[in-house]
Amino acid sequence: MSPNMNLTTMNETIESSSCVDATATKIGQTIALSLILPVSLVGNSLVVLIVYKTPTLRKPINYFIANMAISDLLYPIFWQPWFLSSLHAKSWLIGGQLGQALCKFVSFSGSVSTVVSTQNLILIAVDRFGAVVFPLRSPLIRSKLTPFFILATWIVAMAVNSPDLFTFELHQENSGEIYCTERWEKAFGESSSSADFTVASYIVFIYLPVMLLAILYSIIFIKLKTQVHPGEQSTNNQQQRKRRNRNVLQMSIAIVVVFEICWLPHTTYVLIGRYSASSRHFSCGILIFQEVSNVMVHAYCAINPLICFLFSSHYRQALQRLIKCSGG
DSSP: OOOOOOOHHHHHHHTOOOOSSSHHHHHHHHHHHHHHHHHHHHHHHHHHHHHHHGGOOHHHHHHHHHHHEEEHHHIIIIIIIHHHHHHSSSSSSSHHHHHHHHHHHHHHHHHHHHHHHHHHHHHHHHHHHHHHHTOOOOOSSSSHHHHHHHHHHHEEEEEEETTTHEEOOOOEEESSSSSEOOOOHHHHHHHHTTHHHHHHHHIIIIHHHHHHHHHHHHHHHHHHHOOOOTTTHHHHHHHHHHHHHEEEEEEHHHHHHHHHHHHHHHHHHHHHHHHHHGGGGHHHHHHHOOOOOOOOHHHHHHHHHHHHHHHHHHHHHHHHHHHHHHTO
């Protein structure tokens, strides 16, 4: 589920290509990741802190957003530093038991982050669906059950991606260089394949959620256009309720759209690479598409918190209060 761990093969493919400048590619990715990493780290940390410190934001939807921010922090803490080092050092930098543990956990953490994010996107959509489609009924996701749902997202994500802990390991070449590589057949035998597992994971945790989200938000959009609440005679009350729902809905949809834009190209490339017999001889267009999609996956974690501050006045106001408090 996480971006491709086998950067050595990817880099060799790029270096052997006549249409992609390997040096320029590394410089571009380094600059991009050097900007994305601090924004991801600071932005997601602020989202979590703001939800924790602001009583008015302690609602299921904001807890899910904070949970997604926590999962997104796994990228700047574990994945992105490794990605940057791999661009410039072919060999795995840390050996021994610590290096072996990091090899397994880097991939595992990226995969867990992705699955947690998709589950939270669904929970946010279900929460909005209940608030808009059934406004007079009890919430579909009650506040007391929110901790259970949050815990469940992590349990499911870790269980689904547990194979990463068995398949990734350090491998030392005759030259002495150490690589972190996936060895699926060694861990699980030849009866199953990494490609099949990847396809199943993408279907269940990327493509099906995207379809479900499209259906839920389509129903919400239609309902908002035609909704009239019983007992609300005042046009102002109706307009205020619609405005609140619309603002939250815009933020939720923006997060979903960014997820699709950032992840669907990457999953498409990975599937092509998994099943293509000529994956080391891709066309120039595919190679460029690969490099852009890799950066887009990393950018997703930096864009999410920016969406919260851009679309929600509550998050902006809470950020202003936080800055004033920290300033004395």
